[in-house]
Amino acid sequence: MLVPPLFDEMNRMRKLLADVMRELDSLGVGSFLPDLPGTNESLAEPEHITLVDWQKALQVCAQQHKISHIASFRGGALALPEIPSAHYWIFSPVKGATLLRMMMRTKVAADREAGLTTTIGDLSTRAASGPLELAGNMIGPDLFTQLEVAQIPEWEKQRTVRLDSDQKPADARIPGSPLWLRAEPDDDPAMSVAIARDIAVWITA
Amino acid sequence: MQNEVTLTPEAAVRAVMQDILGLSAEQVADFTSETELFGALPELDSMAVAGLLTELEDRLDIMIEDDEVDGELFETFGNLVAFAEMKVTE
Numbered sequence: 001m002l003v004p005p006l007f008d009e010m011n012r013m014r015k016l017l018a019d020v021m022r023e024l025d026s027l028g029v030g031s032f033l034p035d036l037p038g039t040n041e042s043l044a045e046p047e048h049i050t051l052v053d054w055q056k057a058l059q060v061c062a063q064q065h066k067i068s069h070i071a072s073f074r075g076g077a078l079a080l081p082e083i084p085s086a087h088y089w090i091f092s093p094v095k096g097a098t099l100l101r102m103m104m105r106t107k108v109a110a111d112r113e114a115g116l117t118t119t120i121g122d123l124s125t126r127a128a129s130g131p132l133e134l135a136g137n138m139i140g141p142d143l144f145t146q147l148e149v150a151q152i153p154e155w156e157k158q159r160t161v162r163l164d165s166d167q168k169p170a171d172a173r174i175p176g177s178p179l180w181l182r183a184e185p186d187d188d189p190a191m192s193v194a195i196a197r198d199i200a201v202w203i204t205a
Numbered sequence: 206m207q208n209e210v211t212l213t214p215e216a217a218v219r220a221v222m223q224d225i226l227g228l229s230a231e232q233v234a235d236f237t238s239e240t241e242l243f244g245a246l247p248e249l250d251s252m253a254v255a256g257l258l259t260e261l262e263d264r265l266d267i268m269i270e271d272d273e274v275d276g277e278l279f280e281t282f283g284n285l286v287a288f289a290e291m292k293v294t295e
Protein backbone atom coordinates (compact mmCIF):
# COMPACT_ATOMS: atom_id res chain seq x y z
CA MET A 1 0.00 0.00 0.00
CA LEU A 2 1.29 3.45 -0.91
CA VAL A 3 0.21 6.40 1.22
CA PRO A 4 0.30 9.65 -0.80
CA PRO A 5 1.68 13.01 0.35
CA LEU A 6 -0.77 15.49 1.86
CA PHE A 7 -2.44 18.54 0.32
CA ASP A 8 -0.86 20.21 -2.71
CA GLU A 9 2.27 18.06 -2.47
CA MET A 10 0.14 15.15 -3.61
CA ASN A 11 -0.73 16.94 -6.84
CA ARG A 12 2.90 17.57 -7.59
CA MET A 13 3.86 13.94 -6.92
CA ARG A 14 0.92 12.22 -8.64
CA LYS A 15 2.91 11.41 -11.79
CA LEU A 16 5.86 10.21 -9.72
CA LEU A 17 3.63 7.87 -7.71
CA ALA A 18 1.98 6.47 -10.84
CA ASP A 19 5.45 5.84 -12.32
CA VAL A 20 6.57 4.14 -9.09
CA MET A 21 3.53 1.82 -9.22
CA ARG A 22 4.20 0.89 -12.85
CA GLU A 23 7.84 0.19 -12.06
CA LEU A 24 6.85 -1.89 -9.02
CA ASP A 25 4.53 -3.89 -11.26
CA SER A 26 7.36 -4.60 -13.68
CA LEU A 27 9.40 -5.83 -10.70
CA GLY A 28 6.58 -8.20 -9.77
CA VAL A 29 5.34 -6.20 -6.79
CA GLY A 30 1.63 -5.37 -6.66
CA SER A 31 0.68 -2.04 -5.10
CA PHE A 32 -2.26 0.26 -4.66
CA LEU A 33 -2.74 3.90 -3.75
CA PRO A 34 -5.85 4.66 -1.71
CA ASP A 35 -7.42 8.13 -1.61
CA LEU A 36 -7.32 9.46 1.94
CA PRO A 37 -10.76 10.49 3.28
CA GLY A 38 -11.60 14.01 2.12
CA THR A 39 -9.13 13.91 -0.80
CA ASN A 40 -9.55 13.13 -4.50
CA GLU A 41 -12.64 10.96 -5.08
CA SER A 42 -13.50 10.55 -1.40
CA LEU A 43 -17.00 11.82 -0.59
CA ALA A 44 -16.07 12.84 2.96
CA GLU A 45 -16.22 16.57 3.74
CA PRO A 46 -12.60 17.82 3.87
CA GLU A 47 -13.26 20.37 6.64
CA HIS A 48 -14.35 17.62 9.06
CA ILE A 49 -11.40 15.32 8.44
CA THR A 50 -8.80 14.75 11.16
CA LEU A 51 -5.47 12.91 11.24
CA VAL A 52 -7.22 10.17 13.21
CA ASP A 53 -9.70 9.64 10.33
CA TRP A 54 -6.79 9.09 7.96
CA GLN A 55 -5.06 6.72 10.35
CA LYS A 56 -8.26 4.70 10.92
CA ALA A 57 -9.03 4.50 7.22
CA LEU A 58 -5.53 3.26 6.42
CA GLN A 59 -5.73 0.73 9.25
CA VAL A 60 -9.02 -0.69 7.94
CA CYS A 61 -7.58 -0.74 4.44
CA ALA A 62 -4.47 -2.60 5.58
CA GLN A 63 -6.52 -5.17 7.50
CA GLN A 64 -8.99 -5.71 4.69
CA HIS A 65 -6.25 -6.38 2.15
CA LYS A 66 -3.89 -8.14 4.61
CA ILE A 67 -1.15 -5.62 3.97
CA SER A 68 2.14 -6.05 5.82
CA HIS A 69 4.21 -3.35 4.07
CA ILE A 70 3.19 0.29 3.92
CA ALA A 71 5.19 2.89 1.95
CA SER A 72 4.45 6.55 2.60
CA PHE A 73 5.59 9.74 0.93
CA ARG A 74 6.26 13.13 2.60
CA GLY A 75 3.31 14.11 4.87
CA GLY A 76 1.71 10.72 4.24
CA ALA A 77 3.92 9.47 7.10
CA LEU A 78 1.78 11.55 9.49
CA ALA A 79 -1.36 9.65 8.43
CA LEU A 80 0.13 6.21 9.11
CA PRO A 81 -1.70 4.00 11.63
CA GLU A 82 0.26 2.04 14.19
CA ILE A 83 -0.04 -1.61 13.21
CA PRO A 84 2.25 -3.84 15.32
CA SER A 85 2.95 -6.34 12.53
CA ALA A 86 3.47 -3.74 9.80
CA HIS A 87 6.71 -2.71 8.14
CA TYR A 88 6.98 0.96 7.21
CA TRP A 89 8.91 2.53 4.34
CA ILE A 90 8.98 6.31 4.67
CA PHE A 91 10.13 8.67 1.94
CA SER A 92 11.30 12.20 2.79
CA PRO A 93 8.99 12.57 5.82
CA VAL A 94 8.02 16.05 6.94
CA LYS A 95 6.63 17.50 10.18
CA GLY A 96 3.03 18.71 10.14
CA ALA A 97 4.11 22.19 11.26
CA THR A 98 6.37 22.55 8.21
CA LEU A 99 3.51 21.66 5.83
CA LEU A 100 1.21 24.17 7.53
CA ARG A 101 3.82 26.94 7.50
CA MET A 102 4.47 26.40 3.80
CA MET A 103 0.76 26.59 2.98
CA MET A 104 0.22 29.61 5.23
CA ARG A 105 3.13 31.46 3.58
CA THR A 106 1.67 30.70 0.17
CA LYS A 107 -1.68 32.07 1.33
CA VAL A 108 -0.02 35.21 2.73
CA ALA A 109 1.76 35.72 -0.61
CA ALA A 110 -1.45 35.19 -2.61
CA ASP A 111 -3.35 37.61 -0.36
CA ARG A 112 -0.62 40.20 -0.75
CA GLU A 113 -0.94 40.02 -4.54
CA ALA A 114 -4.68 40.55 -4.08
CA GLY A 115 -3.93 43.67 -2.01
CA LEU A 116 -4.70 42.11 1.39
CA THR A 117 -2.34 42.11 4.34
CA THR A 118 -2.49 38.76 6.14
CA THR A 119 0.06 37.31 8.55
CA ILE A 120 0.81 33.74 9.58
CA GLY A 121 -0.38 34.73 13.06
CA ASP A 122 -3.79 35.85 11.67
CA LEU A 123 -4.19 32.58 9.80
CA SER A 124 -3.35 30.48 12.88
CA THR A 125 -5.97 32.38 14.87
CA ARG A 126 -8.59 31.89 12.15
CA ALA A 127 -7.74 28.19 11.87
CA ALA A 128 -8.54 27.69 15.56
CA SER A 129 -12.15 28.80 15.20
CA GLY A 130 -13.23 27.38 11.84
CA PRO A 131 -12.17 25.70 8.63
CA LEU A 132 -9.34 27.54 6.89
CA GLU A 133 -8.70 27.37 3.17
CA LEU A 134 -5.00 26.92 2.49
CA ALA A 135 -3.65 26.34 -1.02
CA GLY A 136 -7.06 25.06 -2.11
CA ASN A 137 -7.51 22.72 0.87
CA MET A 138 -10.15 23.13 3.55
CA ILE A 139 -8.49 22.40 6.88
CA GLY A 140 -10.71 22.10 9.95
CA PRO A 141 -9.61 23.29 13.41
CA ASP A 142 -8.98 19.74 14.68
CA LEU A 143 -6.77 18.77 11.75
CA PHE A 144 -4.90 22.08 12.02
CA THR A 145 -4.16 21.54 15.72
CA GLN A 146 -3.09 17.94 15.14
CA LEU A 147 -0.79 18.89 12.27
CA GLU A 148 0.85 21.64 14.31
CA VAL A 149 2.28 19.02 16.66
CA ALA A 150 2.52 16.04 14.29
CA GLN A 151 6.05 14.63 14.33
CA ILE A 152 7.70 12.17 11.96
CA PRO A 153 6.95 8.66 13.27
CA GLU A 154 9.74 6.44 14.52
CA TRP A 155 8.75 2.81 14.50
CA GLU A 156 10.85 -0.24 15.09
CA LYS A 157 10.32 -1.72 11.64
CA GLN A 158 10.86 1.43 9.65
CA ARG A 159 13.09 2.29 6.68
CA THR A 160 13.55 6.01 6.11
CA VAL A 161 14.66 7.04 2.63
CA ARG A 162 15.65 10.55 1.63
CA LEU A 163 17.10 12.34 -1.38
CA ASP A 164 20.86 12.62 -1.85
CA SER A 165 20.57 16.38 -1.36
CA ASP A 166 18.82 15.98 2.01
CA GLN A 167 21.13 16.14 5.03
CA LYS A 168 18.75 14.66 7.60
CA PRO A 169 19.28 11.15 9.03
CA ALA A 170 18.17 8.33 6.74
CA ASP A 171 18.63 4.59 6.23
CA ALA A 172 19.16 5.08 2.50
CA ARG A 173 19.48 7.91 0.01
CA ILE A 174 18.45 8.01 -3.63
CA PRO A 175 19.29 10.49 -6.38
CA GLY A 176 16.50 12.79 -7.50
CA SER A 177 14.87 16.17 -7.13
CA PRO A 178 12.23 17.32 -4.63
CA LEU A 179 9.30 17.47 -7.08
CA TRP A 180 6.95 18.44 -4.23
CA LEU A 181 8.64 21.85 -3.97
CA ARG A 182 8.19 22.77 -7.62
CA ALA A 183 5.66 25.34 -8.72
CA GLU A 184 4.75 23.14 -11.69
CA PRO A 185 4.10 19.39 -11.46
CA ASP A 186 6.95 17.46 -13.04
CA ASP A 187 8.28 13.93 -13.20
CA ASP A 188 11.66 12.29 -12.67
CA PRO A 189 11.76 8.82 -14.26
CA ALA A 190 15.15 7.91 -12.77
CA MET A 191 13.90 8.79 -9.30
CA SER A 192 10.68 6.74 -9.76
CA VAL A 193 12.77 3.73 -10.74
CA ALA A 194 15.14 4.22 -7.76
CA ILE A 195 12.17 4.45 -5.38
CA ALA A 196 10.47 1.36 -6.81
CA ARG A 197 13.69 -0.67 -6.65
CA ASP A 198 14.28 0.29 -3.02
CA ILE A 199 10.69 -0.65 -2.11
CA ALA A 200 10.95 -3.97 -3.99
CA VAL A 201 14.16 -4.91 -2.14
CA TRP A 202 12.66 -3.84 1.19
CA ILE A 203 9.50 -5.92 0.68
CA THR A 204 11.41 -9.08 -0.20
CA ALA A 205 14.05 -8.65 2.53
CA MET B 206 20.91 5.68 10.28
CA GLN B 207 23.56 7.83 8.67
CA ASN B 208 24.43 10.81 10.81
CA GLU B 209 23.22 14.29 10.13
CA VAL B 210 25.77 16.45 8.32
CA THR B 211 25.95 20.11 9.29
CA LEU B 212 25.20 22.33 6.36
CA THR B 213 26.68 25.81 6.00
CA PRO B 214 24.04 28.52 5.53
CA GLU B 215 25.48 29.36 2.11
CA ALA B 216 25.33 25.73 0.95
CA ALA B 217 21.76 25.50 2.24
CA VAL B 218 20.70 28.61 0.33
CA ARG B 219 22.25 27.27 -2.88
CA ALA B 220 20.62 23.85 -2.45
CA VAL B 221 17.20 25.32 -1.68
CA MET B 222 17.37 27.66 -4.70
CA GLN B 223 18.22 24.70 -6.91
CA ASP B 224 15.45 22.52 -5.47
CA ILE B 225 12.66 25.08 -5.38
CA LEU B 226 13.36 26.93 -8.60
CA GLY B 227 14.41 23.84 -10.53
CA LEU B 228 17.72 25.48 -11.52
CA SER B 229 20.73 23.44 -12.60
CA ALA B 230 23.61 22.78 -10.21
CA GLU B 231 25.92 24.74 -12.56
CA GLN B 232 23.62 27.75 -12.60
CA VAL B 233 23.43 27.83 -8.80
CA ALA B 234 27.17 27.25 -8.39
CA ASP B 235 27.80 30.39 -10.46
CA PHE B 236 25.87 32.59 -8.00
CA THR B 237 28.02 35.20 -6.28
CA SER B 238 27.03 37.59 -3.52
CA GLU B 239 26.24 40.21 -6.20
CA THR B 240 23.96 37.93 -8.22
CA GLU B 241 20.53 39.56 -8.50
CA LEU B 242 17.58 37.40 -7.55
CA PHE B 243 14.12 38.97 -7.38
CA GLY B 244 13.28 40.36 -10.80
CA ALA B 245 16.30 38.69 -12.44
CA LEU B 246 15.16 35.08 -11.98
CA PRO B 247 11.73 34.58 -13.57
CA GLU B 248 11.26 31.39 -11.53
CA LEU B 249 11.43 33.37 -8.28
CA ASP B 250 7.84 34.55 -7.75
CA SER B 251 6.08 35.15 -4.45
CA MET B 252 4.95 31.51 -4.23
CA ALA B 253 8.53 30.34 -4.70
CA VAL B 254 9.60 32.75 -1.95
CA ALA B 255 7.13 31.05 0.42
CA GLY B 256 8.66 27.67 -0.37
CA LEU B 257 12.19 28.98 -0.13
CA LEU B 258 11.71 30.43 3.35
CA THR B 259 10.03 27.29 4.67
CA GLU B 260 12.72 24.99 3.28
CA LEU B 261 15.47 27.20 4.73
CA GLU B 262 13.77 27.02 8.13
CA ASP B 263 13.58 23.26 7.87
CA ARG B 264 17.14 22.66 6.67
CA LEU B 265 18.88 25.16 8.97
CA ASP B 266 16.55 24.59 11.93
CA ILE B 267 15.65 28.29 12.20
CA MET B 268 12.39 30.26 12.42
CA ILE B 269 11.81 33.22 10.11
CA GLU B 270 9.12 35.71 11.14
CA ASP B 271 6.92 37.59 8.66
CA ASP B 272 8.35 40.98 9.59
CA GLU B 273 11.94 39.87 8.90
CA VAL B 274 11.15 39.36 5.23
CA ASP B 275 11.32 42.42 2.99
CA GLY B 276 12.12 43.16 -0.63
CA GLU B 277 15.78 43.77 0.18
CA LEU B 278 16.24 40.19 1.40
CA PHE B 279 15.71 38.78 -2.09
CA GLU B 280 17.57 41.52 -3.96
CA THR B 281 20.84 39.60 -4.17
CA PHE B 282 22.16 36.15 -3.35
CA GLY B 283 24.56 37.79 -0.88
CA ASN B 284 21.70 39.37 1.09
CA LEU B 285 19.94 36.05 1.41
CA VAL B 286 23.10 34.22 2.53
CA ALA B 287 23.91 36.96 5.04
CA PHE B 288 20.40 36.69 6.45
CA ALA B 289 20.67 32.88 6.75
CA GLU B 290 24.06 33.23 8.47
CA MET B 291 22.62 35.75 10.91
CA LYS B 292 19.66 33.47 11.70
CA VAL B 293 21.73 30.37 12.49
CA THR B 294 23.80 32.27 15.05
CA GLU B 295 20.71 33.64 16.83
